[in-house]
Amino acid sequence: MENEGMVHEVVRDRYAAAARAQLATLDGGEGSCRGGGGCCGEASTTGTIGAVDPITRDLYDPDTPFDAALAASLGCGNPTALAQLHPGEVVLDLGSGGGLDVLLSARRVAPGGHAYGLDMTEDMLALARRNQADAGVENATFLAGRIEDVPLPEASVDVVISNCVINLSPDKDAVLAEAFRVLRPAGRFAVSDIVLLRDIPEALRGVVALWTGCISGALRDEDYVARLAAAGFVDAGVEVTRRYDRAELEELAGSLDPGHLPAGMSLEEAVEALDGAFASAFVRATKPAA
Structure with a gap:
């Protein structure tokens, strides 16, 4: 297993930088949440949701009432649109x-x-609470x-989502x-996530991680x-x-430092090897009623 503390530290640092940038934007400064990078997707300096890469693009209705929270979204799907709330x-x-x-779910429940x-x-x-207060x-x-140790009692929620x-x-x-x-009995697990659709060479898992921002890597479906x-x-x-598809992988490849590729492999070869290998997915399951 990977060094758990190290992975948490890397993830925390990446998201902290993204949150601080977005908070600065809300306070009238420059920068955006996207500029800090995150899972999923590469960094952006535009502050425009959906204009970063094919992983984060066009996930939510642009008319969502929670503009500031939308600008801070770093996901690969829209679980609130797929989960039955x-x-x-x-x-x-x-x-x-x-x-x-959370804000979208709160409105639906x-x-x-x-x-x-x-x-x-x-x-x-801090950013989420600021967005919540601004949205009323x-x-x-x-x-x-941590998501590995949830600070809620047993059988206390009806639906678990994640993005x-x-x-x-x-x-x-x-x-x-x-x-x-x-989850309560008959509770639902309904998350968006990156998944691998087939096995890929171990040497290329790091490339997928860089493209998707997934530090620990995606699971096979x-x-x-x-x-x-x-x-x-x-x-x-x-x-x-x-x-x-291949065009989207080539778009992602444009932001990849060739030094992260396996020795002797070109970006074109990496795209060829990973074509059709990973996707965003909606993962669902149910806790038995009894």
Whole structure:
């Protein structure tokens, strides 16, 4: 297993820089959340959501009421559009970042429902709480903690969502076990994530990690399902929401330092080897009712 502390430190530093840049923007300074980089996608200095790369592009309705949170989104999907959320339910977002999915969920579970966001980066929590206050959303709470150790009681939420964060964890089995623990019977696991669709050479996993911002690497689609089953979930499945074609890989390759490639491999060869290998996906599963 990867050095868990080192992975958490790298992820925290990356997201902290992104959050500080976005907070500076909200306070009237220069910069944007995108300028700090993050999972998923490469860095940007434009501050324009959806203009960065094919992984982060066109995930949300541009007319979303939470503009500042939208500008801070660093995900690879839109779990709130795919998860079935109902008034009165309790939702937990693992790795909530700037708070967009929490705020969207809070609106959908009102009245009577509540949305929790969990993040280990204090700067991101500060940004999320700022976005929450500016949006006037009252039925949401942002918690400090790691997704491998959720600070909520057993059987306390109806739906667990996440947006391109579980692949960051060095202990994905612990994340899935915690999701299972906090869900109520018949609760739903509904996350967006990067997945591998086929095995790739080990030497190229680092390239995918650089392209997607996924420090610890993505799981194979079938491995994801197997791990969910091992955690106790049923009806697990992976639905591809965006398969990256050759043109999009070439777009990503344009931002890659050739020095990160395996010795003797060109960018063109890397694109050829990774064509069709990874995608954004909606991963769903259910906690048994009994």
